[in-house]
Amino acid sequence: MGTNRANEASELKVSADVGRWLPRRSSQAADWGAGELLAIKRGTTVSVVIPARDEEKTVGDIVRTVRRDLMETVPLVDELLVVDSRSQDATARVAAEAGATVVAQDSVLPMLSGMAGKGEALWKGLAATTGDLVVFVDGDLYDFTSDYVTGLLGPLLTDESVAYVKGFYHRPLVGSSGTDADGGGRVTELVARPLLNMYWPELAGFVQPLAGEYAGRREVLESIPFVVNYGVEIGHLIDILESRGLDALAQVDLGKRTHRHQSTQALGRMAGQIMLTLFDRLERYGRLISAQPPATLLAQFQRGESGHGVSREMVLTDLACQQRPPLSGLRAADGSGRREIA
Numbered sequence: 001m002g003t004n005r006a007n008e009a010s011e012l013k014v015s016a017d018v019g020r021w022l023p024r025r026s027s028q029a030a031d032w033g034a035g036e037l038l039a040i041k042r043g044t045t046v047s048v049v050i051p052a053r054d055e056e057k058t059v060g061d062i063v064r065t066v067r068r069d070l071m072e073t074v075p076l077v078d079e080l081l082v083v084d085s086r087s088q089d090a091t092a093r094v095a096a097e098a099g100a101t102v103v104a105q106d107s108v109l110p111m112l113s114g115m116a117g118k119g120e121a122l123w124k125g126l127a128a129t130t131g132d133l134v135v136f137v138d139g140d141l142y143d144f145t146s147d148y149v150t151g152l153l154g155p156l157l158t159d160e161s162v163a164y165v166k167g168f169y170h171r172p173l174v175g176s177s178g179t180d181a182d183g184g185g186r187v188t189e190l191v192a193r194p195l196l197n198m199y200w201p202e203l204a205g206f207v208q209p210l211a212g213e214y215a216g217r218r219e220v221l222e223s224i225p226f227v228v229n230y231g232v233e234i235g236h237l238i239d240i241l242e243s244r245g246l247d248a249l250a251q252v253d254l255g256k257r258t259h260r261h262q263s264t265q266a267l268g269r270m271a272g273q274i275m276l277t278l279f280d281r282l283e284r285y286g287r288l289i290s291a292q293p294p295a296t297l298l299a300q301f302q303r304g305e306s307g308h309g310v311s312r313e314m315v316l317t318d319l320a321c322q323q324r325p326p327l328s329g330l331r332a333a334d335g336s337g338r339r340e341i342a
């Protein structure tokens with residue numbers, strides 16, 4: 001099997017474009033200090049948006065860290081919003097007590113019927129904030145530091161040709177039997193990376209294409225649709241590549257990222273959502289025309305009362321790729337010209 005490490009002389013190589021992109025658009029969080037960025041920031045405003053569904057255990061520390069380091073000590077961040085994504089726990093209270101502005105996902109743009117999903121929370125967070133630059137940080141992180149935010153802002157504040165920055169990190173998989181130092185990112189390694197390398201090899205240089213920490217210019221984020229479920233990240237990457245080119249994208253090494261892990265079956269549903277998003281983009285951008293559109297119903301089997309002759313419970317989920325339109329279109333329709341339209 002033709003396998004080689006990139007630094008060995010061998011016939012296998014990523015494309016010349018990716019080879020040029022990697023050193024030019026990859027950096028480290030340590031390259032960007034909060035004080036230096038504050039000096040560069042001037043009139044540019046920054047919003048941090050945290051999508052949070054049932055994150056009472058972790059969201060408070062993340063909020064306190066952003067407030068302490070990047071709003072009180074160095075006022076780099078102007079707005080800190082937690083989007084309470086239909087939580088059943090004390091996420092909203094914990095986030096508010098820690099100093100965040102909190103908005104219920106379904107209360108944003110209430111004229112629209114609410115939808116469930118991470119992408120919905122992110123899109124509503126974008127609508128409910130006003131910053132020129134928007135930083136998205138997951139609410140289930142255990143080792144978040146404010147370097148995540150300064151690292152993501154660095155390329156955006158120092159290079160106007162950069163539109164969108166993804167974090168990357170080592171991703172331990174923490175389980176009951178111990179920690180696998182690089183076992184995390186299971187859907188990334190098993191689904192997203194292989195498919196992106198097959199159909200969008202221009203994106204092969206992204207170390208963590210599904211990273212939940214990323215930042216972008218508002219005008220860019222408001223110009224693209226948001227898949228309302230876990231397909232949101234892969235949808236962003238493909239849409240921005242197609243609309244603005246690879247050089248508008250960058251990535252920053254944020255060190256290590258530990259987060260709450262979902263079950264294998266939950267990741268199966270996530271994988272299906274990501275695949276359906278990718279198939280939707282394959283059709284949208286003419287990279288693959290399928291005679292038969294993929295089905296969206298996923299059947300999974302769990303221990304449970306017998307049925308269907310297989311002595312397991314069959315659990316059905318519709319993974320359809322539903323999406324919100326670019327916010328810029330809503331704003332135009334709203335006619336108010338107001339940046340915040342929620």
Ligand SMILES: O=c1ccn([C@@H]2O[C@H](COP(=O)(O)OP(=O)(O)O)[C@@H](O)[C@H]2O)c(=O)[nH]1
Nearest residue numbers: 051052053055085117118121138139140262
């Ligand atoms: O419907 C949802 C699903 C997820 N999330 C949040 O999105 C982030 C990433 O989701 P999750 O941890 O479930 O994904 P994973 O990191 O396991 O891939 C977390 O802060 C979740 O609370 C959300 O706000 N709404």
Ligand SMILES: O=C(O)[C@@H](COP(=O)(O)O)O[C@H]1O[C@H](CO)[C@@H](O)[C@H](O)[C@H]1O
Nearest residue numbers: 184185186187188210212230233261262
């Ligand atoms: O990268 C992945 O494979 C998944 C699952 O990570 P783990 O295997 O639980 O470490 O996590 C990411 O994927 C989601 C879909 O794009 C993002 O929304 C999450 O923020 C990100 O953690």
